[in-house]
Amino acid sequence: MNIMRVVRDLVTTHRVSGLHARQLRVLEDAKGNIEVAVDAVGARAGDFVITIAYSSARIATGDPRVTTDLTIGGIIDDWNEDKFTGRIPAAS
Amino acid sequence: MNIMRVVRDLVTTHRVSGLHARQLRVLEDAKGNIEVAVDAVGARAGDFVITIAYSSARIATGDPRVTTDLTIGGIIDDWNEDKFTGRIPAAS
Amino acid sequence: MNIMRVVRDLVTTHRVSGLHARQLRVLEDAKGNIEVAVDAVGARAGDFVITIAYSSARIATGDPRVTTDLTIGGIIDDWNEDKFTGRIPAAS
Protein backbone atom coordinates (compact mmCIF):
# COMPACT_ATOMS: atom_id res chain seq x y z
CA MET A 1 0.00 0.00 0.00
CA ASN A 2 1.12 3.56 -0.60
CA ILE A 3 0.86 6.85 1.19
CA MET A 4 -0.69 9.62 -0.87
CA ARG A 5 -2.34 12.99 -0.34
CA VAL A 6 -5.82 13.91 -1.54
CA VAL A 7 -5.70 16.81 -4.01
CA ARG A 8 -9.31 17.20 -5.18
CA ASP A 9 -12.40 15.40 -6.44
CA LEU A 10 -12.60 14.15 -10.02
CA VAL A 11 -15.70 14.69 -12.13
CA THR A 12 -16.40 12.18 -14.90
CA THR A 13 -19.98 12.39 -16.12
CA HIS A 14 -19.36 9.66 -18.67
CA ARG A 15 -17.99 6.54 -16.95
CA VAL A 16 -18.36 2.73 -16.89
CA SER A 17 -21.16 1.27 -14.77
CA GLY A 18 -18.62 -0.34 -12.43
CA LEU A 19 -17.67 3.12 -11.15
CA HIS A 20 -21.25 4.44 -11.01
CA ALA A 21 -21.99 6.70 -8.04
CA ARG A 22 -18.55 6.18 -6.52
CA GLN A 23 -16.57 9.13 -5.20
CA LEU A 24 -13.33 9.54 -7.17
CA ARG A 25 -10.40 11.50 -5.74
CA VAL A 26 -7.27 12.79 -7.42
CA LEU A 27 -4.25 11.83 -5.32
CA GLU A 28 -0.61 12.85 -5.37
CA ASP A 29 2.31 10.79 -4.09
CA ALA A 30 5.58 11.98 -2.56
CA LYS A 31 7.14 12.32 -6.02
CA GLY A 32 4.28 14.38 -7.46
CA ASN A 33 2.74 11.51 -9.45
CA ILE A 34 -1.01 11.82 -9.93
CA GLU A 35 -3.41 8.88 -9.56
CA VAL A 36 -7.17 8.47 -9.21
CA ALA A 37 -8.81 6.33 -6.50
CA VAL A 38 -12.26 5.34 -5.30
CA ASP A 39 -12.75 6.76 -1.82
CA ALA A 40 -14.06 4.18 0.69
CA VAL A 41 -13.47 6.21 3.87
CA GLY A 42 -14.60 9.80 3.20
CA ALA A 43 -11.26 11.54 2.84
CA ARG A 44 -10.98 15.29 2.26
CA ALA A 45 -8.54 17.39 0.26
CA GLY A 46 -5.26 17.61 2.13
CA ASP A 47 -5.66 14.31 4.01
CA PHE A 48 -2.80 11.83 3.94
CA VAL A 49 -4.25 8.41 3.12
CA ILE A 50 -3.17 4.83 2.44
CA THR A 51 -4.11 3.44 -0.95
CA ILE A 52 -4.85 -0.20 -1.79
CA ALA A 53 -4.09 -1.33 -5.35
CA TYR A 54 -4.71 -4.27 -7.72
CA SER A 55 -7.57 -6.73 -7.10
CA SER A 56 -7.65 -5.83 -3.39
CA ALA A 57 -8.86 -2.36 -4.44
CA ARG A 58 -12.17 -3.85 -5.55
CA ILE A 59 -12.73 -5.75 -2.32
CA ALA A 60 -11.76 -2.73 -0.22
CA THR A 61 -14.71 -0.74 -1.62
CA GLY A 62 -17.08 -3.18 0.06
CA ASP A 63 -18.42 -4.35 -3.33
CA PRO A 64 -16.06 -6.44 -5.50
CA ARG A 65 -18.03 -5.45 -8.62
CA VAL A 66 -16.63 -1.91 -8.38
CA THR A 67 -14.11 -1.77 -11.22
CA THR A 68 -11.35 0.21 -9.59
CA ASP A 69 -7.63 -0.60 -9.35
CA LEU A 70 -6.97 1.87 -6.49
CA THR A 71 -9.00 2.55 -3.34
CA ILE A 72 -8.43 4.86 -0.39
CA GLY A 73 -8.31 2.43 2.54
CA GLY A 74 -7.54 4.64 5.52
CA ILE A 75 -6.79 8.15 6.73
CA ILE A 76 -3.44 8.47 8.48
CA ASP A 77 -3.61 10.07 11.91
CA ASP A 78 -0.15 11.49 12.32
CA TRP A 79 1.55 11.97 8.98
CA ASN A 80 3.13 15.22 7.93
CA GLU A 81 4.98 16.89 5.10
CA ASP A 82 8.41 15.87 6.31
CA LYS A 83 7.49 12.21 6.33
CA PHE A 84 5.71 12.53 3.00
CA THR A 85 8.74 13.84 1.22
CA GLY A 86 10.83 10.86 2.23
CA ARG A 87 12.77 12.40 5.06
CA ILE A 88 11.92 9.56 7.40
CA PRO A 89 14.83 8.99 9.78
CA ALA A 90 16.28 5.47 9.57
CA ALA A 91 15.22 3.08 12.32
CA SER A 92 17.80 2.95 15.08
CA MET B 1 -6.35 4.52 -11.87
CA ASN B 2 -4.42 6.88 -14.11
CA ILE B 3 -5.18 9.93 -16.17
CA MET B 4 -4.16 9.63 -19.80
CA ARG B 5 -4.93 11.30 -23.11
CA VAL B 6 -6.24 9.49 -26.19
CA VAL B 7 -3.80 9.80 -29.10
CA ARG B 8 -5.33 7.63 -31.84
CA ASP B 9 -6.90 4.27 -32.66
CA LEU B 10 -4.78 1.15 -32.98
CA VAL B 11 -5.25 -1.28 -35.84
CA THR B 12 -4.30 -4.93 -35.26
CA THR B 13 -5.81 -7.21 -37.85
CA HIS B 14 -4.16 -10.22 -36.25
CA ARG B 15 -5.11 -10.46 -32.57
CA VAL B 16 -6.20 -12.96 -29.90
CA SER B 17 -9.90 -13.84 -29.71
CA GLY B 18 -10.18 -12.18 -26.29
CA LEU B 19 -9.72 -8.78 -27.96
CA HIS B 20 -11.96 -9.54 -30.94
CA ALA B 21 -14.09 -6.60 -32.11
CA ARG B 22 -12.95 -4.36 -29.27
CA GLN B 23 -11.91 -0.78 -29.93
CA LEU B 24 -8.26 -0.25 -29.02
CA ARG B 25 -6.87 3.23 -28.35
CA VAL B 26 -3.30 4.44 -28.06
CA LEU B 27 -2.95 6.56 -24.93
CA GLU B 28 -0.23 8.85 -23.62
CA ASP B 29 0.37 9.72 -19.98
CA ALA B 30 1.77 12.95 -18.52
CA LYS B 31 5.34 11.71 -18.98
CA GLY B 32 4.85 10.76 -22.62
CA ASN B 33 4.62 7.01 -22.00
CA ILE B 34 2.50 5.15 -24.54
CA GLU B 35 -0.01 2.43 -23.58
CA VAL B 36 -2.88 0.65 -25.33
CA ALA B 37 -6.35 0.27 -23.79
CA VAL B 38 -9.74 -1.20 -24.63
CA ASP B 39 -12.23 1.65 -24.86
CA ALA B 40 -15.43 1.01 -22.86
CA VAL B 41 -16.85 4.56 -23.03
CA GLY B 42 -16.38 5.83 -26.60
CA ALA B 43 -13.50 8.26 -26.11
CA ARG B 44 -12.10 10.35 -28.97
CA ALA B 45 -8.60 11.52 -29.80
CA GLY B 46 -7.65 14.37 -27.47
CA ASP B 47 -9.97 13.32 -24.62
CA PHE B 48 -8.51 13.06 -21.13
CA VAL B 49 -9.64 9.75 -19.65
CA ILE B 50 -9.20 7.59 -16.55
CA THR B 51 -7.71 4.16 -17.13
CA ILE B 52 -8.40 1.02 -15.08
CA ALA B 53 -5.60 -1.58 -14.93
CA TYR B 54 -4.96 -5.18 -13.84
CA SER B 55 -7.83 -7.66 -13.42
CA SER B 56 -10.34 -4.80 -12.96
CA ALA B 57 -9.67 -3.87 -16.60
CA ARG B 58 -11.43 -7.02 -17.74
CA ILE B 59 -14.50 -6.43 -15.59
CA ALA B 60 -14.70 -2.79 -16.64
CA THR B 61 -15.28 -3.80 -20.27
CA GLY B 62 -18.59 -5.37 -19.26
CA ASP B 63 -17.34 -8.84 -20.23
CA PRO B 64 -14.64 -10.42 -18.00
CA ARG B 65 -13.56 -12.68 -20.89
CA VAL B 66 -12.04 -9.68 -22.67
CA THR B 67 -8.30 -10.20 -22.24
CA THR B 68 -7.18 -6.64 -21.62
CA ASP B 69 -5.01 -5.29 -18.81
CA LEU B 70 -6.06 -1.64 -19.36
CA THR B 71 -9.52 -0.18 -20.03
CA ILE B 72 -10.73 3.38 -20.49
CA GLY B 73 -13.24 3.76 -17.65
CA GLY B 74 -14.35 7.38 -17.92
CA ILE B 75 -13.97 10.69 -19.75
CA ILE B 76 -12.87 13.54 -17.50
CA ASP B 77 -15.07 16.62 -17.70
CA ASP B 78 -12.72 19.37 -16.66
CA TRP B 79 -9.11 18.33 -17.10
CA ASN B 80 -6.62 20.42 -18.99
CA GLU B 81 -3.02 20.54 -20.09
CA ASP B 82 -1.77 22.27 -16.96
CA LYS B 83 -3.18 19.59 -14.71
CA PHE B 84 -1.94 16.86 -17.05
CA THR B 85 1.64 17.98 -16.86
CA GLY B 86 1.69 17.71 -13.08
CA ARG B 87 1.32 21.38 -12.25
CA ILE B 88 -1.52 20.68 -9.86
CA PRO B 89 -1.37 23.17 -6.98
CA ALA B 90 -1.00 21.50 -3.56
CA ALA B 91 -4.18 21.26 -1.48
CA SER B 92 -4.41 24.10 1.03
CA MET C 1 -1.29 -3.09 -22.75
CA ASN C 2 2.09 -2.13 -24.13
CA ILE C 3 3.68 -1.88 -27.52
CA MET C 4 6.87 -3.88 -27.89
CA ARG C 5 9.05 -5.28 -30.66
CA VAL C 6 9.97 -8.95 -31.03
CA VAL C 7 13.75 -9.46 -30.80
CA ARG C 8 14.19 -13.24 -30.93
CA ASP C 9 13.00 -16.58 -29.55
CA LEU C 10 14.01 -17.73 -26.09
CA VAL C 11 15.21 -21.26 -25.44
CA THR C 12 14.65 -22.72 -21.96
CA THR C 13 15.00 -26.49 -21.94
CA HIS C 14 14.33 -26.59 -18.23
CA ARG C 15 11.04 -24.87 -17.40
CA VAL C 16 7.88 -25.25 -15.29
CA SER C 17 5.08 -27.40 -16.70
CA GLY C 18 2.80 -24.35 -17.00
CA LEU C 19 5.02 -23.05 -19.82
CA HIS C 20 5.46 -26.45 -21.51
CA ALA C 21 5.45 -26.36 -25.30
CA ARG C 22 4.70 -22.62 -25.43
CA GLN C 23 6.63 -20.33 -27.75
CA LEU C 24 8.56 -17.74 -25.74
CA ARG C 25 9.75 -14.50 -27.37
CA VAL C 26 12.21 -11.91 -26.13
CA LEU C 27 10.67 -8.45 -26.52
CA GLU C 28 12.06 -4.94 -26.27
CA ASP C 29 10.10 -1.82 -25.41
CA ALA C 30 10.67 1.75 -26.58
CA LYS C 31 13.15 2.35 -23.74
CA GLY C 32 15.20 -0.76 -24.49
CA ASN C 33 13.80 -2.81 -21.59
CA ILE C 34 13.77 -6.55 -22.23
CA GLU C 35 10.84 -8.81 -21.31
CA VAL C 36 9.76 -12.35 -22.17
CA ALA C 37 6.26 -13.25 -23.36
CA VAL C 38 4.25 -16.25 -24.49
CA ASP C 39 3.34 -15.79 -28.13
CA ALA C 40 -0.37 -16.41 -28.85
CA VAL C 41 -0.46 -14.98 -32.38
CA GLY C 42 2.65 -16.22 -34.23
CA ALA C 43 4.75 -13.05 -34.24
CA ARG C 44 8.15 -12.90 -35.93
CA ALA C 45 11.36 -11.06 -35.08
CA GLY C 46 10.95 -7.39 -35.94
CA ASP C 47 7.15 -7.32 -35.54
CA PHE C 48 5.61 -4.61 -33.39
CA VAL C 49 3.10 -6.26 -31.06
CA ILE C 50 0.76 -5.45 -28.19
CA THR C 51 1.44 -7.27 -24.93
CA ILE C 52 -1.13 -8.24 -22.30
CA ALA C 53 0.10 -8.47 -18.70
CA TYR C 54 -1.01 -9.74 -15.27
CA SER C 55 -3.77 -12.35 -14.93
CA SER C 56 -5.16 -11.44 -18.37
CA ALA C 57 -1.95 -12.84 -19.86
CA ARG C 58 -2.99 -16.34 -18.85
CA ILE C 59 -6.46 -16.05 -20.36
CA ALA C 60 -5.08 -14.53 -23.56
CA THR C 61 -3.12 -17.71 -24.31
CA GLY C 62 -6.40 -19.59 -24.68
CA ASP C 63 -5.61 -21.78 -21.66
CA PRO C 64 -5.68 -20.12 -18.21
CA ARG C 65 -3.39 -22.83 -16.83
CA VAL C 66 -0.48 -21.37 -18.78
CA THR C 67 1.63 -19.69 -16.10
CA THR C 68 2.70 -16.57 -17.94
CA ASP C 69 2.45 -12.94 -16.81
CA LEU C 70 2.91 -11.51 -20.35
CA THR C 71 1.37 -12.63 -23.64
CA ILE C 72 1.62 -11.27 -27.17
CA GLY C 73 -2.00 -10.41 -27.99
CA GLY C 74 -1.80 -8.85 -31.44
CA ILE C 75 0.45 -7.76 -34.28
CA ILE C 76 0.20 -4.06 -35.08
CA ASP C 77 -0.50 -3.29 -38.72
CA ASP C 78 0.92 0.18 -39.11
CA TRP C 79 3.47 0.92 -36.42
CA ASN C 80 6.94 2.20 -37.17
CA GLU C 81 10.18 3.25 -35.55
CA ASP C 82 9.19 6.87 -35.14
CA LYS C 83 6.09 5.97 -33.19
CA PHE C 84 7.99 3.37 -31.18
CA THR C 85 10.50 5.84 -29.90
CA GLY C 86 7.84 8.10 -28.45
CA ARG C 87 7.76 10.71 -31.18
CA ILE C 88 4.01 10.45 -31.48
CA PRO C 89 2.59 13.86 -32.37
CA ALA C 90 0.05 15.17 -29.86
CA ALA C 91 -3.60 14.83 -30.86
CA SER C 92 -4.92 18.05 -32.34
Next chain:
Amino acid sequence: MNIMRVVRDLVTTHRVSGLHARQLRVLEDAKGNIEVAVDAVGARAGDFVITIAYSSARIATGDPRVTTDLTIGGIIDDWNEDKFTGRIPAAS
Protein backbone atom coordinates in the same frame (compact mmCIF):
# COMPACT_ATOMS: atom_id res chain seq x y z
CA MET D 1 9.00 -10.39 -3.53
CA ASN D 2 11.07 -7.49 -2.28
CA ILE D 3 13.45 -6.85 0.56
CA MET D 4 12.51 -3.89 2.74
CA ARG D 5 13.29 -2.55 6.20
CA VAL D 6 10.66 -1.81 8.85
CA VAL D 7 10.67 1.88 9.80
CA ARG D 8 7.75 2.23 12.24
CA ASP D 9 4.10 1.41 12.87
CA LEU D 10 1.32 3.27 11.08
CA VAL D 11 -1.72 4.55 12.92
CA THR D 12 -4.96 4.93 10.95
CA THR D 13 -7.97 5.22 13.25
CA HIS D 14 -10.28 5.56 10.25
CA ARG D 15 -9.82 2.63 7.87
CA VAL D 16 -11.82 0.13 5.76
CA SER D 17 -13.16 -2.96 7.50
CA GLY D 18 -10.85 -5.21 5.45
CA LEU D 19 -7.87 -3.81 7.36
CA HIS D 20 -9.60 -3.87 10.77
CA ALA D 21 -7.33 -4.85 13.66
CA ARG D 22 -4.38 -5.58 11.39
CA GLN D 23 -0.91 -4.31 12.28
CA LEU D 24 0.33 -1.89 9.61
CA ARG D 25 4.03 -1.13 9.24
CA VAL D 26 5.78 1.61 7.29
CA LEU D 27 8.58 0.07 5.21
CA GLU D 28 11.48 1.52 3.26
CA ASP D 29 13.23 -0.12 0.31
CA ALA D 30 16.86 0.18 -0.74
CA LYS D 31 16.09 3.33 -2.76
CA GLY D 32 14.28 5.08 0.09
CA ASN D 33 10.78 4.46 -1.26
CA ILE D 34 8.12 4.22 1.44
CA GLU D 35 5.35 1.60 1.41
CA VAL D 36 2.81 0.28 3.93
CA ALA D 37 2.27 -3.43 4.60
CA VAL D 38 0.17 -5.70 6.80
CA ASP D 39 2.50 -7.54 9.17
CA ALA D 40 1.86 -11.30 9.27
CA VAL D 41 5.03 -12.30 11.13
CA GLY D 42 5.54 -9.81 13.99
CA ALA D 43 8.42 -7.75 12.60
CA ARG D 44 10.00 -4.92 14.58
CA ALA D 45 11.45 -1.58 13.55
CA GLY D 46 14.85 -2.15 11.96
CA ASP D 47 14.13 -5.71 10.78
CA PHE D 48 14.87 -6.59 7.17
CA VAL D 49 11.83 -8.42 5.78
CA ILE D 50 10.51 -9.89 2.53
CA THR D 51 7.29 -8.41 1.23
CA ILE D 52 4.61 -10.21 -0.81
CA ALA D 53 2.55 -8.07 -3.21
CA TYR D 54 -0.59 -8.24 -5.36
CA SER D 55 -3.31 -10.85 -4.70
CA SER D 56 -0.80 -13.10 -2.88
CA ALA D 57 -0.62 -10.41 -0.18
CA ARG D 58 -4.17 -11.19 0.87
CA ILE D 59 -3.57 -14.94 1.11
CA ALA D 60 -0.32 -14.43 3.01
CA THR D 61 -2.19 -12.77 5.89
CA GLY D 62 -3.96 -16.06 6.57
CA ASP D 63 -7.34 -14.51 5.70
CA PRO D 64 -7.98 -13.67 2.01
CA ARG D 65 -10.64 -11.12 3.04
CA VAL D 66 -7.90 -8.82 4.34
CA THR D 67 -7.76 -6.04 1.73
CA THR D 68 -4.04 -5.46 1.56
CA ASP D 69 -1.79 -5.36 -1.51
CA LEU D 70 1.45 -5.84 0.48
CA THR D 71 2.20 -8.21 3.37
CA ILE D 72 5.35 -8.88 5.37
CA GLY D 73 5.99 -12.57 4.70
CA GLY D 74 9.25 -13.28 6.50
CA ILE D 75 12.08 -11.84 8.57
CA ILE D 76 15.49 -12.24 6.95
CA ASP D 77 18.09 -13.86 9.19
CA ASP D 78 21.31 -12.53 7.78
CA TRP D 79 20.76 -9.36 5.79
CA ASN D 80 22.73 -6.21 6.38
CA GLU D 81 23.13 -2.65 5.20
CA ASP D 82 25.68 -3.47 2.53
CA LYS D 83 23.38 -5.97 0.88
CA PHE D 84 20.40 -3.64 1.26
CA THR D 85 22.04 -0.86 -0.65
CA GLY D 86 22.64 -3.04 -3.67
CA ARG D 87 26.31 -3.78 -3.17
CA ILE D 88 25.74 -7.50 -3.60
CA PRO D 89 28.79 -9.02 -5.25
CA ALA D 90 28.04 -10.76 -8.53
CA ALA D 91 27.77 -14.55 -8.40
CA SER D 92 31.04 -16.18 -9.41
Next chain:
Amino acid sequence: MNIMRVVRDLVTTHRVSGLHARQLRVLEDAKGNIEVAVDAVGARAGDFVITIAYSSARIATGDPRVTTDLTIGGIIDDWNEDKFTGRIPAAS
Protein backbone atom coordinates in the same frame (compact mmCIF):
# COMPACT_ATOMS: atom_id res chain seq x y z
CA MET E 1 8.22 -12.31 -17.60
CA ASN E 2 11.68 -11.01 -16.81
CA ILE E 3 15.20 -12.25 -17.19
CA MET E 4 17.19 -12.24 -13.97
CA ARG E 5 20.32 -13.84 -12.56
CA VAL E 6 20.43 -15.93 -9.38
CA VAL E 7 22.70 -14.34 -6.76
CA ARG E 8 22.29 -16.57 -3.69
CA ASP E 9 19.82 -18.34 -1.41
CA LEU E 10 17.79 -16.42 1.14
CA VAL E 11 17.39 -17.67 4.69
CA THR E 12 14.23 -16.64 6.59
CA THR E 13 13.66 -18.82 9.64
CA HIS E 14 10.55 -16.85 10.52
CA ARG E 15 8.12 -16.78 7.60
CA VAL E 16 4.41 -17.16 6.76
CA SER E 17 3.07 -20.69 6.31
CA GLY E 18 2.41 -20.05 2.61
CA LEU E 19 6.16 -19.98 2.00
CA HIS E 20 6.93 -22.96 4.27
CA ALA E 21 9.66 -25.27 2.98
CA ARG E 22 10.02 -23.38 -0.30
CA GLN E 23 13.44 -22.52 -1.66
CA LEU E 24 13.87 -18.74 -1.88
CA ARG E 25 16.50 -17.20 -4.14
CA VAL E 26 17.84 -13.65 -4.28
CA LEU E 27 17.81 -12.46 -7.90
CA GLU E 28 19.32 -9.48 -9.66
CA ASP E 29 18.04 -7.90 -12.87
CA ALA E 30 20.01 -6.14 -15.59
CA LYS E 31 19.79 -2.83 -13.72
CA GLY E 32 21.05 -4.27 -10.43
CA ASN E 33 17.61 -4.38 -8.76
CA ILE E 34 17.26 -7.13 -6.16
CA GLU E 35 14.15 -9.32 -5.87
CA VAL E 36 13.29 -12.58 -4.10
CA ALA E 37 11.59 -15.53 -5.81
CA VAL E 38 10.38 -19.03 -5.06
CA ASP E 39 12.47 -21.47 -7.11
CA ALA E 40 10.34 -24.02 -8.99
CA VAL E 41 13.08 -25.38 -11.26
CA GLY E 42 16.22 -25.87 -9.14
CA ALA E 43 18.33 -22.93 -10.32
CA ARG E 44 21.83 -22.32 -9.03
CA ALA E 45 23.77 -19.13 -8.30
CA GLY E 46 24.89 -17.57 -11.58
CA ASP E 47 22.08 -19.06 -13.68
CA PHE E 48 20.09 -16.74 -15.91
CA VAL E 49 16.39 -17.48 -15.37
CA ILE E 50 12.95 -16.25 -16.40
CA THR E 51 10.72 -15.02 -13.59
CA ILE E 52 6.91 -15.17 -13.48
CA ALA E 53 5.13 -12.48 -11.45
CA TYR E 54 1.70 -11.63 -10.03
CA SER E 55 -0.96 -14.33 -9.53
CA SER E 56 0.73 -16.57 -12.13
CA ALA E 57 3.65 -16.88 -9.70
CA ARG E 58 1.50 -18.91 -7.34
CA ILE E 59 0.29 -21.30 -10.04
CA ALA E 60 3.82 -21.71 -11.42
CA THR E 61 4.99 -23.25 -8.13
CA GLY E 62 2.66 -26.19 -8.72
CA ASP E 63 0.59 -25.29 -5.65
CA PRO E 64 -1.57 -22.12 -5.84
CA ARG E 65 -1.58 -21.87 -2.03
CA VAL E 66 2.08 -20.83 -2.09
CA THR E 67 1.96 -17.12 -1.29
CA THR E 68 4.64 -15.84 -3.61
CA ASP E 69 4.45 -12.98 -6.13
CA LEU E 70 7.56 -14.09 -8.08
CA THR E 71 8.61 -17.58 -9.18
CA ILE E 72 11.57 -18.84 -11.19
CA GLY E 73 9.91 -20.50 -14.17
CA GLY E 74 12.81 -21.62 -16.34
CA ILE E 75 16.56 -21.66 -16.79
CA ILE E 76 17.75 -19.98 -19.98
CA ASP E 77 20.01 -22.12 -22.12
CA ASP E 78 22.01 -19.55 -24.02
CA TRP E 79 21.97 -16.20 -22.26
CA ASN E 80 25.10 -14.24 -21.50
CA GLU E 81 26.35 -11.06 -19.92
CA ASP E 82 26.15 -9.02 -23.09
CA LYS E 83 22.50 -9.81 -23.57
CA PHE E 84 21.79 -9.25 -19.88
CA THR E 85 23.07 -5.74 -19.94
CA GLY E 86 20.73 -4.72 -22.70
CA ARG E 87 23.13 -4.83 -25.61
CA ILE E 88 20.78 -6.97 -27.64
CA PRO E 89 21.19 -6.09 -31.31
CA ALA E 90 17.96 -4.90 -32.98
CA ALA E 91 16.15 -7.47 -35.10
CA SER E 92 17.05 -7.10 -38.75
